[in-house]
Amino acid sequence: MDPHFKYHVxxxxxxxxxxxxxxxCANCNAQEMQEYAKKRVKQLGLAGPGNVRINKAGCLDRCEEGPTIVVYPEGTWYTYVDESDIDEIVESHLLNGKVVERLRIDQ
Structure with missing residues (x-):
């Protein structure tokens, strides 16, 4: 199977x-962080088919674990606090394929 995106976030x-x-999550700057991640992925040349797609989602039902994102196809769940956490996820996981263990939910 050839997925349309390498990573779908x-x-x-x-x-x-x-x-x-x-x-x-909306009360934790989720919209701002999603827009920031989308911008960073574009800046790094990772956006688009065959690579990375950053999407908005409704409730992912992990509310008590902080603001959440999930990266597919692996189904890796993360929480974050600020732009530096988003940078780490983008650069480590999306650019280099290495999970950021300190931000991972369900380690």
């Missing part, structure tokens, strides 16, 4: 209402 951008009892 989904950022949870779910927004919950103020009455929600569970946290949500």
């Amino acid at each position: 989904f950022f949870c951008l779910n927004q919950r209402g103020p009455e929600a009892t569970r946290p949500c």
Whole structure:
């Protein structure tokens, strides 16, 4: 099987209402981080068919583990705090194929 993308990355951008009892990724700058990742992938020449696609997603149901992204085809789950974490995921995993263990969920 020849996948259309080497890596397909989904950022949870779910927004919950103020009455929600569970946290949500949107309150952790998820939209900003998704846009930043998309920009970095383009800057590094990784964007497009055969390479990397950065996508928005609804709830990925990992709310209590912080803002989340999942990288396919491996199904590697990450959490992050800021742009430096996104840089590390992009440069280590998407550019060099090495999982960032310190940010990985379900290690």
